[in-house]
Amino acid sequence: MVTNEQIKLRLRNKRDGILSEGYLVCDNCGGFYELQPGEKIEDFNCNCDCGGTLKYFKQNPYPPNNITEQEPTSTLAYVGYVSIIFFALASIVIGIILYRRGGNDKQHGILILIISSVLVLPVLLISMLIIYRTYM
Structure with missing residues (x-):
């Protein structure tokens, strides 16, 4: 004992x-x-x-893993991905918030910002062209 x-x-x-x-x-x-x-x-x-x-x-032949446990993805990250589909501008705001939080959320924030930007930029460019052609 x-x-x-x-x-x-x-x-x-x-x-x-x-x-x-x-x-x-x-x-x-x-x-x-x-x-x-x-x-x-x-x-x-x-x-x-x-x-x-x-x-x-003499020494442990199986050294312990030095990998830290990954923190769970926050709910806000999931909301950001879903909002990309419906509200690209809102997902940009969510992406910025996630990016500023840091940690695991920072990576999700960057990805959401990239995807949102790819979806929003063409819409903004087309809108600007239509406005330009209408008034010029």
Whole structure:
């Protein structure tokens, strides 16, 4: 049974960069076990349950992913995409708001602005040509 003090010690060691005494890794199934302080490789059978052989590694052969969890897309981003279809000018405003928020919303804001601009610019140009031809 692991005591609270042992758990605190393990957490403190991880925080301080003292990760473990090493790792036993199966060459067949890839399963691994982190040796705890005080445990030695001699204390273990070198055969895995799958029939493979356990090999000792000083450092973790499977380093943790340093990928941060992606934040969820905001509802405003979805509204921006839907508004492109119906209200291109409103989606430009929404795109600007998303862009100014930063983070994941910034990318959606840029995309909404690009799509909205592509839809709005031809309409504005045609309108300007019609007004020009009418009054000039």
